[in-house]
Amino acid sequence: MKTFSVMLVDDEILTLSNLKKALEKEGYEIILAESGEKALDLLESSRPHLILLDLVLPGISGLEVLKKVKETDREIIVIMMSAYEILEKAVEAMKLGAYDYLLKPFKLSELKATVQRALETLSLRLRFLDEFEKQKQRYYFGKIVAQSRKMKEVLDMAARVAQSDRTTVLLQGESGTGKELLARAIHYHSPRAEKPIVAINCAAIPENLLESELFGYEAGAFTDARKRKIGLLEKADEGTVFFDEIGDMSLALQAKILRVLEDGTFVRLGGSQPIKVNIRVMAATNRDLVKETEKGNFRQDLFYRLNVVPITIPPLRERKEDIIPLVLFFMEEFNREIKRNFKGLEPEAAQALLNYSWPGNVRELRNTVERVMSLYQSENIQLQFLPQEIRQELNLPEDKVMSALTGNWPTLENLEKAYIARVLEHTGNNKSQAARILGLNPATLYRKIKSWKK
Ligand SMILES: Nc1ncnc2c1ncn2[C@@H]1O[C@H](COP(=O)(O)OP(=O)(O)O)[C@@H](O)[C@H]1O
Numbered sequence: 001m002k003t004f005s006v007m008l009v010d011d012e013i014l015t016l017s018n019l020k021k022a023l024e025k026e027g028y029e030i031i032l033a034e035s036g037e038k039a040l041d042l043l044e045s046s047r048p049h050l051i052l053l054d055l056v057l058p059g060i061s062g063l064e065v066l067k068k069v070k071e072t073d074r075e076i077i078v079i080m081m082s083a084y085e086i087l088e089k090a091v092e093a094m095k096l097g098a099y100d101y102l103l104k105p106f107k108l109s110e111l112k113a114t115v116q117r118a119l120e121t122l123s124l125r126l127r128f129l130d131e132f133e134k135q136k137q138r139y140y141f142g143k144i145v146a147q148s149r150k151m152k153e154v155l156d157m158a159a160r161v162a163q164s165d166r167t168t169v170l171l172q173g174e175s176g177t178g179k180e181l182l183a184r185a186i187h188y189h190s191p192r193a194e195k196p197i198v199a200i201n202c203a204a205i206p207e208n209l210l211e212s213e214l215f216g217y218e219a220g221a222f223t224d225a226r227k228r229k230i231g232l233l234e235k236a237d238e239g240t241v242f243f244d245e246i247g248d249m250s251l252a253l254q255a256k257i258l259r260v261l262e263d264g265t266f267v268r269l270g271g272s273q274p275i276k277v278n279i280r281v282m283a284a285t286n287r288d289l290v291k292e293t294e295k296g297n298f299r300q301d302l303f304y305r306l307n308v309v310p311i312t313i314p315p316l317r318e319r320k321e322d323i324i325p326l327v328l329f330f331m332e333e334f335n336r337e338i339k340r341n342f343k344g345l346e347p348e349a350a351q352a353l354l355n356y357s358w359p360g361n362v363r364e365l366r367n368t369v370e371r372v373m374s375l376y377q378s379e380n381i382q383l384q385f386l387p388q389e390i391r392q393e394l395n396l397p398e399d400k401v402m403s404a405l406t407g408n409w410p411t412l413e414n415l416e417k418a419y420i421a422r423v424l425e426h427t428g429n430n431k432s433q434a435a436r437i438l439g440l441n442p443a444t445l446y447r448k449i450k451s452w453k454k
């Protein structure tokens, strides 16, 4: 159990010693101050969890002390002690951020109950702050690996849009590119950081359930609706709603969401009262929403509503510079988690990872690192630790090239072209790397590529 510290501020020495005795019995650590000046002085060197503060003090008044305390640290709980004659002052203190007040004379049992209740609230608050701090650390922009220029641009854009707290953000990119990670990072860097972020995976929840999850319902809205349920949109009030896989949302639900985006209101299922919420909306999808609107699968008006600040995260194969930094990043994570001592990669392993096309993007890469590290104990990741499909990419076997060319026997020139194109694809168009794989001098490779373009 945590020991809470309580500061008592009163100019009557007898009151101070009585309160001290009573609260010490409860196991609190007590700090005494016989004036407002003394209290503020002590605050320079100690931070109590709670202050019991007399309103009427000889020097600077209780209200002044309260103001100063709240300026110093607004998490400190202040309970005012006041005589009935100056009840108005106590009310004013509440407005200035006091937690509660005790009317003198009060019983010690009353004091104890009030202090205990306040500290329970504080415990909850501290737990929240602790969890919040963890989340914030976890989704810190600095922890998102971005070595490539493309990814740096994405992070830069995300950092800027985080500041404007009502702006809708649409994250597009293949599965596993880091859309959800980025959405959470934006939230935790936004002015809404201390408010909830509610994530809804539109692809994973069946349509009718999704609707009641989002909007909530009134008792009797349908057979199983015994009592009112508050929906996710209401839970996210003042915070952020993240619609993941929004491209998979049904057209009917899209229409309802559009209304929420337009005027911030909705009604619970079976209800009639419109409810207004203040939410920031972010959405993510691995579909091409422009194409989906052309096909009639996605409402154009909703698309425009969402597409205020579009951020597209490129697939990993288009930002190969991120591959090795990501491997090292995850290596550190799993060294800690599964007690390993990996330090790096053998050059062939690195080459194979660079050549592979990563259809599952960062998620696949992370899983690969985890798998290798849990199966092997070594200083470096070696080529033979890697799964077959990744190892293969180091040397393209001939039959693979041949099978890529269907139909007639290709001419030698066409075969060469196809093979080189294939290798280039695997190096993310990195020509010097491709030249190394092909055993060509880079200048020769450049010349060949140039000659095709004529
Ligand atoms: N740039 C990055 N740096 C660190 N980890 C990343 C990065 N991109 C993605 N990840 C990690 O990869 C996994 C997949 O990311 P996620 O955000 O779920 O992708 P998506 O939502 O696009 O499918 C998560 O574990 C995420 O933390």
Ligand SMILES: [Mg+2]
Residues within 6 Å of the ligand: 176, 179, 180, 244
């Ligand atoms: Mg996702």
